[in-house]
Amino acid sequence: MSVHAPDLHVPDLEARITPGLEAVEDRLLEAVQGSRDLIDELTRHLAHAGGKRIRPVLTLVCAQLGDPDRALGEQVLTAATGVELTHLASLYHDDVMDSAPTRRGVPSAQHLWGNNRAILAGDVLFARASRMVADLGEETVRHHAHTFERLCVGQLNETFGPREGDDPVEFYLQVLADKTGSLVAAAGYLGAFHGGAGTEVADVVGEFGERIGVAFQIADDVIDICAEGTSGKTPGTDLREGVDTLPVLLLRRREARGTIDQAGRQILAKLGEDLSSDEALRDLVLALRSHDVMEETREMARSWSNRAVAVLDALPRGEARTALEAFADLMVDRLA
Template identity: 45%
Template sequence: MSIATAAIGVPGASEALTERLVDGLAAVDARLREVVRHDDPFIAEASTHLVDAGGKRFRPLLTLLAAEVAGGTNPQVIDAAVGVELTHLASLYHDDVMDEADLRRGVTSANARYGNSTAILVGDLLFGKASAIVAGLGPEAVLIQAETFVRLCTGQIEDDRQSPGDADPMEHYLGVLADKTGSLIATAARYGAMFGGAQPAVVEAMRQYGELVGMVFQLADDVLDISSDVSGKEPGTDLREGVRTLPVLYALASTDPADARLQALISKPITDPDEHAEALALLRRHPALERARQRTLAVAAQARALLEPLGESDALSVLRELPDSVASRSL
């Protein structure tokens, strides 16, 4: 794998495709900085805080790859990628306020540095910037942006509520994943295909593909929260907060009497350090963790299958590998 390929995280891409993607991401970054520029130095600094912190740029990369399935990158594709990334960045400002986070992407979070009020308002400002750039892409793009924003907010609200008593916990959990994480990644792929010039059936396939890839991304994260000590955050964070992720839901659904102790521990937030360590150890040995891994791989396979009717190309080969690459973080 070339250094350029490794840098953008696209295993299996040809040298020519890699060069186009690197150039495309450079164009996205330049346009992103142009759009967030502000005359007020303080607002400019706060607005670029997470832009400067870097990140994977996964969503713009997916937009560029989806465009490659059709006619390739053009100025509209770049603007669509910037609109998606701005929406993502704006949501991070708000997430960190809600989570009372201290760090984001290895730097001090915006809320910790500038205060909650400024972080919320800068997030709003970036949502406005995203809407402005998408407006230049036409009314259909604006409608898609609005619908995506509604789903992002819905997913966050439902995530904070946890599963209502009359709802199926698994359906609620998967619905939250689809809205909170899948919806924006779906839009990233949809925009790329749309503005790359793909036919409507291809655009729809890419939308569905992106949503499933987004779900794989979150499913893998939820497995890593249990299984890994090197996932970039303290293991068992969701357990501590009482968040019912896929491994927890599988364990709670067990009818084995031997699981009574584990179920008692994970049925509520775990504030005691010893109980937290016990629950983490029990869950790591439980079949629920392997079931969650297999479910993650199954969703990755669903995403890959959506691309089968689209034929063969360099970009499609990469897109077919991508879901398993995302899922493999949890293996």
């Protein structure tokens, strides 16, 4: 599979990290197989379906903040592969939790092989990622384990929902930080750490990664409603499944505060109706698209992206920082 660095507005840096991305891709495809044929077909299913590989990109960019001789070294490449393998493993579990029929334009693993096998495939990939990062030392093992814990806690919190008295919007943002931000943060942290940039720089880019991961997921909430055919699923799928994504939560907050308009009330009323028909779902999606809550959601995505970029003020100006700023823009420029 051919891989290229995204446009990060620094051609020389992009050229330097492209061989690293190619090496990570080779290692990833090797890591998802190694058992009997029937198991390999399952564990390599999503890796072969492709993906943005934004986490390895971030790892390799952040490694550029350190020692040039270590930026594409064995430890950095292993870290980048381990993080992406962890992400792949989490997708198998996510699709079971969400009963998702497709992923990355192909049938999901649980749709093809059933829930039990999909869960076990995710466990196998988590185990292989853990074996991989074990070669990187105690600090990395601890960091990876903490990230894995946050992934699972975030998923569990999503299923339980907020406690009485919790702000549902703030609770949701914390779920996004745990489920998505934590692994993006690990990608940045481990790249800088194993690239020889030191723990202070690693902490900075880790915080950048967490914030940009939240921005990415908020943008996905907009795309789920506003983008036709670009998100890999029917617009409004989350609404049909009863999942309150950020636009709906913001409307509910307006309702609780007594600031909601009539159009917003009608949207919330429609959410309580039968959305099994395509026509009903389409009407609800169109109503949301025309409501100003979508612009509020876009602004929250941009705000989290801007907060991520602000963290980079602690870094010296240079190619890597410019690339990280461009990376932040890429995470939200998908907004419809």
